[in-house]
Amino acid sequence: DTGVSQDPRHKITKRGQNVTFRCDPISEHNRLYWYRQTLGQGPEFLTYFQNEAQLEKSRLLSDRFSAERPKGSFSTLEIQRTEQGDSAMYLCASRPGGSYEQYFGPGTRLTVT
């Protein structure tokens, strides 16, 4: 399968712990996105990379959230000092330059207890 992959698929953590998620985009896609989705809502934009450069970060994203994309390949999203309100599905998407169609991964479901 050459689609977007995410790991882990599910994560349960206690409040206050740090978590890190990984996204492997489609190999020829140089643009990568992170979204957060809660039940009954559409995906909410978190951040955007073009190659290794992080070009935009949502104002809704607190300083506890950080994302990286070293060498413009896979990306990681870290949440520090998790809170119950961070419980959500975290989606990664990628797309090639010249196309607006985004390809989504299966998501990582985070539950903070």
Place this chain on the structure above:
Amino acid sequence: SQKIEQNSEALNIQEGKTATLTCNYTNYSPAYLQWYRQDPGRGPVFLLLIRENEKEKRKERLKVTFDTTLKQSLFHITASQPADSATYLCALGSDYKLSFGAGTTVTVRA
């Protein structure tokens, strides 16, 4: 503030009928609009894109219209099948960024 509104109620239709979903927006000037399908527990899957200067696009049994004056898009699934049951998301695009609506859940009864 910017707002994207999709049908507030879920849609239940009989197999073979046409499902029509609406997407209304305010305080946006999108360069394009996309529709995605999302099944439970999965990521969205791209269906169609329509640009601001286009009125209508078709793909197999799907049709989307885009009226920038009314600030509305309509999404039609013709000859619906139970396999079309899913949540459909409208997304407004400007350059690289997408803003999604909350989605409309469609159930097609056999």
